[in-house]
Amino acid sequence: MNYDVIIIGAGPGGIFSAYEFAKKSDLKVAVLETGNVLEKRHCPIDGKKIKTCIGCSPCSIMNGFGGAGAFSDGKYNITNDFGGNLYEYIGKEKALELMHYVDEINTSHGGEGTAMYSTAGTELKKRCMQNKLTLLDASVRHLGTDINYIVLGNLYNELKDKVDFYFNTPAKSIKVTEEGYSIDTDSGVFTGRQCIVSVGRSGSKWLEEMCRELDINTKSNRVDIGVRVEIPAEIFASITDELYESKIVYRTEKFEDSVRTFCMNPYGIVVNENTNGIITVNGHSFEDPAKRTANTNFALLVSKHFSEPFKESNAYGESIARLSNMLGGGVIVQRFGDLERGRRSTPKRIEEGTVRPTLAATPGDLSLVLPKRILDGIVEMIYALDKIAPGTANDDTLLYGVEVKFYNMEVELDHNLETRYPGLYMIGDGCGVTHSLSHASASGVYVADRIMNNR
Ligand SMILES: Cc1cc2nc3c(=O)[nH]c(=O)nc-3n(C[C@H](O)[C@H](O)[C@H](O)COP(=O)(O)OP(=O)(O)OC[C@H]3O[C@@H](n4cnc5c(N)ncnc54)[C@H](O)[C@@H]3O)c2cc1C
Secondary structure (H helix, E strand, C coil), X not given: CEEEEEEECCCHHHHHHHHHXXXXXXXXXXXXXXXXXXXXXXXXXXXXXCCCCCCCCCCCCXXXXXXXXXXXXXXXXXXXXXXXXXXXXXXXXXXXXXXXXXXXHHHXXXXXXXXXXXXXXXXXXXXXXXXXXXXXXXXXXXXXHHHHHHHHHHHHHHHCCCCEEECCCCCCEEEECCCCEEEEECCEEEEEEEEEECCCHHHHHHHXXXXXXXXXXXXXXXXXXXXEEEEEHHHHXXXXXXXXXXXXXXXXXXCCCEEEEEEEECCCEEEEEEECCEEEEEEEXXXXXXXXXXXXXXXXXXXXXXXXXXXXXXXXXXXXXXXXXXXXXXXXXXXXXXXXXXXXXXXXXXXXXXXXXXXXXXXXXXXXCXXXXXXXXXXXXXXXXXXXXXXXXXXXXXXXXXXXEECCCEECCCCXXXXXXXXXXXXXXXXXXXXXXXXXXXXXXXXXXXXXXXX
């Protein structure tokens, strides 16, 4: 079990590192993965016998070949404007070049024929500009859940004879040795001259522990807090029909804070999300026309960056979510008109409204939950969106709270994504550099190329 390179984690970051080594070198490479091979990844929730998460270990949704995105919609956003900070390390041009390279690999492994959307030159971009809103630039390859799965299967078939995959083999510790690194697992000790850690969100807590043991600096200073907006689909149709997903940013007049849209779900539903026992809100949409609803939902989020000495940004987000759980027993829903009139929503007021909620949340008052500055920003943004999609600021628009987007801690890395230990690299979502498929994949390519060029 002695290798040139050990990759920990077989998500997009790890897969694309392995792909580069297999294609361009004769290095002996092992990939250690907590979860299963792709075809054995099955979530037991069937909606009948098992309706909710029963806490499988490992979780088939988050762990296994393909990582967290294996059953996702497979939206590869090619942009430096969102999806991670890879460009801060390797430069904007390089980051984009690698995201396009990843796209070429995906489209030559089953993704050919899938749609690529672009914000450039769209009518929406012009309308946003005219109304003090910014539509972030991106090209989006939309593989879709089914093709994403096919691409992953094809990549695995190509790699499996060139790289040694060890599934159901979580790395337990990383030790620095004279020859490189030794990784302890239940199946024995693996050694490698170089080690790439790509453990994603699910491995972030473990990675934090490893960083502590290895005395590698980390920081955790960002959390995004906001609400999910639900409106009749017709109101947003001019936006959602033109672009599959648009990220729109508004800079508030009062505090000059940025408020942004996130995760648009045309004709979708609002859902509860359980994070460590705290109920927050999220949204889904469906490919199947039969499952569509009359509403569109999207999040409006405000980023909160904390400075020293506060380091518990995620705990701050959890506390706010806990407040809504305390008042509403879970997620709170409020009509925009009630919020503006300074009164709580009641079941009767929701019932009398024209927007039918797709989530059974508790009618209440979000101004008792969200910090004033965040709420003011959200209200300003709703009025700004009303200019490009009239009706967004209607009294009956529903706001669900709270939505929280937690971020992984950020590991201190140099511009090559190398830690203070030569040959120990960290990539992807787990170390806070990325939070998307395309950025994570590109970070994997970058580090593999760097290792090969340094031989
Ligand atoms: C439901 C869902 C839908 C998504 N949809 C999109 C989308 O459409 N577009 C987009 O850009 N992003 C999407 N994302 C986010 C995207 O999936 C992630 O940004 C991306 O997968 C990150 O890649 P990664 O390689 O860094 O980590 P991951 O994909 O999380 O992979 C990490 C892997 O490491 C393994 N691992 C963890 N700890 C250990 C350990 N100690 N030892 C061995 N292995 C370990 C895990 O099992 C996992 O397989 C989605 C995420 C989810 C959950």
